[in-house]
Amino acid sequence: MTTHTEMEIASQPACWRRGAEMAATAALPRLGERVAVVGCGTSWFIAQAYAVLRERAGHGETDAFAASEAPIAVPASASPHTREAPLATPTSAGSHAAEAPLATPTSAGSQGAEAPPATPTSAGSPAAEAPLAVPTSAAPPSAGAAYGRAYDRVLALTRSGTTTEVLDLLRRLDGTPVTVVTADPRTPVMSLADEVVVLDFADERSVVQTRFATTQLALLRAHLGEDLGQAIADAERAIAEPVPEAFVAAEQFTFLGRGWTCGLAQEAALKMREASRSWTEAYPAMEYRHGPISIAGPGRVTWMLGTAPEGIAEDVRAAGGAFVGGNADPMAELVRVQRVAVARANALGLDPDQPLHLTRSVILSS
Structure with missing residues (x-):
């Protein structure tokens, strides 16, 4: 008997095409922004891949963190569960709501080799393999204290939009723009994002992620200017x-x-x-x-x-x-x-x- 997982695996080339087509209008990080990419499990690993690719393409410093360990700056006045985000502007397969700059296309196999070199950061420089640095303080802030690193944008990758660690992190942010890539626009993460990219066509019935993970990465690679043919x-x-x-x-x-x-x-x-x-x-x-x-x-x-x-x-x-x-x-x-x-x-x-x-x-x- 064919499983949902097998069918979802087989659908990936078609999903990648749709994801790549969305790249020109998707509300993704802008050129030059300093970005933290967060997720859990599979999404964290996709975040790691994207962080290296984005820096190598010259789009800006990019770090990748497990959502539970992200040392993102939280203002001293911020308390958990207090973020009030504006209603997110979703970008789906059929919408054209965002304006995001694209890099000059490179081949998918070049891995950004012809792009200007990125400034090395803990997310991984062209000379480094392990892209994550050990944060000096990954614990929640003590009363009255600010902590962590400052970013121009947080990009959260979450298939379900319900993962506790992702939601908790986004609720703690106060003023940092948040972009979310998700499969389900009816979930709590929508109220915590400023902009959302919805890949509902790549959602899955299987617990095991396959096509959503790779379609996210196809979208992100195409947004960096790669040709995914x-x-x-x-x-x-x-x-x-x-x-x-x-x-x-x-x-x-x-x-x-x-x-x-x-x-x-x-x-x-x-x-x-x-x-x-x-x-x-x-x-x-x-x-x-x-x-x-x-x-x-x-x-x-x-x-x-x-x-x-x-x-x-x-x-x-x-x-x-x-x-x-x-x-x-x-x-x-x-x-x-x-x-x-x-x-x-x-x-x-x-x-x-x-x-x-x-x-x-x-x-x-x-």
Whole structure:
């Protein structure tokens, strides 16, 4: 029986086209703004990828945080649950409400290589892999004290629009413009945003996120001026190819990334854990030799999203492990991982639509 997850995975090329078409009018961060991108789980990993891409494209300093850990400045006078935002202006697939500057298009495979170099920040510079700095104070402010970093805009990524950590963060902000990308315009996040981009066509019935996550990133990449034609073609091939039996039977997977694909590597590992309860790990590729390679071996797979560093494939094979890499767009490579995760779930008799211990949104009691 075909699951919702499988159908949602197969629909991604069409969703990416629609997302890319929205980029010219979507209410997304403006050129030159200093931006904090926040989310939870999958959305946090997409935020990491976008933060690196935005800086490399020369659009401005960009940090990515888990919503629960974001050290964003909160005025001393602000108290939790007091933000009163104006009614958000939604941008959906059929609307043209926003004016956002676009960069000169580059190819989807260039990863912004021809863009002016960005000023290094904790979100990740062209020379860095791990894009997040450890905040000096991630705890809520003490009485009467201001804390954290100042931003021109907060971009919140949230499929459900109901995640507790995201809503709590946005309620604490006082005056910082907020843009939200969500799948559901009928949720509480709408009242906490100044501008909203609604990707309702990419919403999902499965608990496991696949097409909403990648459609967000397709929209954001297109807004930076990338041409996604090759990425879409690569994704169509990834969907048509059979899943290798060796991947279904493998004991363990490690996913590697560089630059913007470090976030995708984390997302690939999460998809395997969620859908099939697989043992997975993820690292920046150049960190792999600093310990993690010790678990490489027969029946274990090391999978690179993006261009692999010189010699790493040979090192994995010398340890007896299988190395997977290629020239496909990294988002399309993530589609391949999603399909492997579902195939492994099916082989184990698991339901990828309803993974164990998970719900569509994490809503915590106060």
